[in-house]
Amino acid sequence: MKPNYLSILTSFFISIFCVFTFFSCNPTKTLKPDEIFLQKVKIKTDNKKIDKDELYRINKQKTNKKILGIFRFHLGAYNLFYKRVDNFKENIGEPPSLYDSTLTENSANQIGLYLKNRGYFHNKITYSTKLRKNKVKLFFDVSTGVPYTINELTYNFQDPSLGGYILYKKNNSLVKPGINFDVDILDKERERIKKILKERGYYYFSNNFIKYKVDSTTGNNQVNLELQILNNKTKDPSSENSYNETNHKKYAINNINVFISKNIRNQGLNNFDTISYNDIVLHYTNKLKFKPKMIRHSIDFKPRDTYSLSDQNSTYKHLSELRLFKNISLQYDEIDSNRLNSNIFLTPLASKSFAIEGIGTNTGGDLGVEGNVIYQNKNLFRGGERLTLKLKGGIEIQRLVSVSTNENEIFGSPFNTLEFGPEATLEFPRFLLPFNLEKFSKRANPKTTISSTLNFQQRPEYSRSLAQFSFGYFWNETIFKKHFVTPLNVSYIKLNLTPEFQTKIDAENNPFLKNSYTDHFISAIQYSFILNNQEINKLKDFSYFRFNFETAGNLLSSINRISNTPANESTGAYDFLGIRYAEYFKTEFDFRHYLNKKYSSFVQRIALGVGKPYGNLDVLPFEKSFFAGGSNGIRAWQARTLGPGSLPDSLTSTVNQIGELKIEANIEYRFDITKIFEGAFFIDAGNIWILKKDSQRPNAEINLSRFYQDLAIGFGTGLRLDFNFFIIRFDLATPLKDPSSDNPKKYEVLIKNTTLNLGIGYPF
Known part of the structure; x- marks a missing residue:
């Protein structure tokens, strides 16, 4: 436009x-x-x-x-x-x-x-x-007046046997002398005590058995509290108005039965086949499609164990995380005064699926259409292994860099980029390791992922062939913390530049750009950590933090030096499989804070990334470099048109602008217009830089004394269509401070340079 x-x-x-x-x-x-x-x-x-x-x-x-x-x-x-x-x-x-x-x-x-x-x-x-x-x-x-505080807390146990469990955890009590009298805190303490007792086998215990007696006559704005644990009351059948009091019963697990069927409610027990495995009994119809070991591994209790609420919850959690069952239900039958039969009902999902999907794409501001043919087997080896095969193809409207003809158009359309290729991913619901981590596995829900990709991309400037293989692990430290470790991620990238683009690169006579567009091999090790304390369906403020670290080429470089492998005479660097390999480290962090109200939210974000090439290849590979602009970055500039630093427009290459350092900050105010439409106002600031001074690109390197001058600032407004399962986003952004202008410190609203961004989902 x-x-x-x-x-x-x-x-x-x-x-x-x-x-x-x-x-x-x-x-x-x-x-x-x-x-x-x-x-x-x-x-x-x-x-x-x-x-x-x-x-x-x-x-x-x-x-x-x-x-x-x-x-x-x-x-x-x-x-x-x-x-x-x-x-x-x-x-x-x-x-x-x-x-x-x-x-x-x-x-x-x-x-x-x-x-x-x-x-x-x-x-x-x-x-x-x-x-x-x-x-x-x-x-x-x-x-408000002077608040009443708690002077003294005493306990009254109608069943003295319960006192030991509660008093043992007394230091963790939320109700303590000296704090303000607060009904919410009293309710939370009731919940805490209930969990303690249900954890110790008291299956039928509830909050209703916990009462408070408040005495506010002590003076000095203080109250005395008596926390009462009441016995169970049952109606006396011999008398209409009389009740019998009995102590609470403590239960242990008797038998564990697992029922697996697509239609459990309409199945009689005689219709199930039965198999016993490691203290559980599996009841199933037709053919058992799941390994008993997988089911047993997901159940956190065994016969004769004392009933435990946490064991029940973690069992439900582990079964849910297998993503193999549509419905999961845990029920208990009282067998006698102290035993429960545990019955677990599982309704399986279809294990195989085939889908064709079409989606709109937005890669750094470049719009396109993508189609995928997907086959999925959710239970490949009967142990919850998930195989996904995808054949993907897409076309995209790329910003032209150095071509001026229409020969790159696809089917006479404005699309000038074609991409297609297969992907295969195999996910195991456990660690594939030579040693057993049973306790860790139950707590952290670990997964092992093996994936491979073949991809061909035809762009206006070049064609690119990519072969990639990765092997990695994922696990949850807590419900808010996640870890990703990829010890092996190898990529083979081969580029074929068009003559016009090759001429442009040669004319630049810039080793940085020339090496960025050469064939290369990447053998990387990656680690990521994500902290996200958002609570689903709760209107609360929350934060998001993501940290990535990646290093490549170290093992290959060490092998070459130890074995005295000769370097390539023409480049002076080592090759692997006949191609130069990259050697670098790269780290990124992204922090966001969300202030949520009923009809609006205010989001603050700061992101920083740095990559340092060394050794065998003195530039970051193009796909590992940083760029600025685009629909998810500084929206007043198109993707890869901003920076690096305050490099003047007169010296800016028409080649995509990339760098080794990126700093970006954003604030965005979002507000509801209707149930579907949402508006936004935002300000974006930041840029990219290179780490070493380059005589051919003055002011492109990071320099603290010039940092303010190098900052790009843009502002704008947006309209979003929220369809629950996806969001379509339109953002209009205008430059306010352009570091490439003749006066990079000047603030000027450049309406004529307004950029329209179309995005899928929120920018952050």
Whole structure:
């Protein structure tokens, strides 16, 4: 799309936003004579320890949603189309918030109750209004008073045998003398005690058997707590109003039965075949398609073990992680006063599948279409081994670098890049190692992955053939931490440059660029760590951190030097299989923090990567180098057109711009427009650099004294279509500070250079 069209499109979006904002500035336009617009709600508290966001959430008098805390965009849409009856007004628009004195009174009561539950028994909530015409501002004044604290905690066990389990873990108690009286903490303590006892065999124990007796007469704003563990009560059949009290029963596992069938509910026990293996009994229909060893390995308890809640949960987790069963159910039958039969019901998924898929692609801002033919066997050797065979092909619109003809077009279309090839991946649900890690395996859900790829790519500038093989491991340290280790990742890359592109490379007379586009072999070792503390289906702030490290060529280099292998006379470097191999290390980290609200989120991201070539090849291979720009980076520049450093435009090669160091920071504000449409505002900053000074590319190397000058800054707005299973993203981005300009320190809004980015999914 030409820049002038982008300017028109940008102006259009800005105009639409301004129109909606204008109509939101007159919020009382659609009010009835007796209605009052709720313009503002302000809550003031004298206690910094109170979470004000929680008070606003409790308040039932809500104002209209605002974008960036300023613009009532949705109210503007409602006012603009008020007289129309259609989905547009209903889906995007939001009617004006009205003041309701009853809701205000309820809000004050709810805030007071919230504070009492947190120990502020003598709180005082007042509210006032400031009315101007038919608009009102509502103010809550929250005085918490002195909180009540816990003076003494005692225990009352109707069954003394339970006391040992609870008092043994007393140091882990959430309720301790000196802390504020807090109902939430008391409830969490009940849950903790329940888990302790269910872990010790008390299968039927629940929170209902834990009560608190509160004595607030001690004075000095203190309470004494008595934590009571009650016995089980059963109705006395001989008397209508009488109950019998009995101690809680402790259970052990008796038999373990596993039922495997596609239709378990309609199967009689006589229809199952049976096999015993290592203390479990497998009941199955037709043919047993799973190795008993795999099933047994996933079950974390055995006969005569004391019932344990954690064993039950981890068994369910391990069976789920096999991804072989559609439904998993664990049930227990009481056999006598202290024994349970464990019954595990499994409904298998189809083990083989065949699929054809077509998807849109976006590689660094280059749009394309990809089609895949996929065959999958989820249980190749009957042990949960997952084989995936994929034949992929795609076409893409690549930014032309040095060609000016249409001879690269495919089928007369604007697509000028073709890519196809097969992939094969075999995943084992365990470590393939010469030694056994049974306990570690049960806890960490390890996997071993073997994959191979053959790929051919025809681009306007060159054709590339790739053969790749990798062998690696993956495991979970916790539910939030993941590790990836790839001890073997080899790639054979062969490039065939077009004469026009070869001429361009030769004309550059730059060893860095020339070596970046040569045949090479990569033998790498990789490690990755991911920390992601997001809790699914919970509206909470969370962070994401990813760290990668990769090194290549060290083993081959050591072998060549030890064996005194002669170097290639023409290059002065060592070869492997007749081709020069790369030697480098590369590391990256990416940190993101997400601040989530009900209708909006604010995302902050910083990413850094550095790669250092050495030894056998003095540049990073092209596919291992860093680039800036594109739909997932600094969006005001197209992919591979920014940098390195503040290299002037007059010296910038028309060859893709790559570097050895990348620093990037982004902030993005996302807000809901409708259930499907989402808007965004963002600012991106960063660049790429080379590590060593290059006389042919002045100011391209990293230099701390010139760092600010080298930074590129862009800003923009976006529209996203969220279909739950995927997101289509449109981002308009404009340069604000261009390091390649004549004055790289100058801030200037370059509307004519606005870039439209189309992406799949969020940028980060």
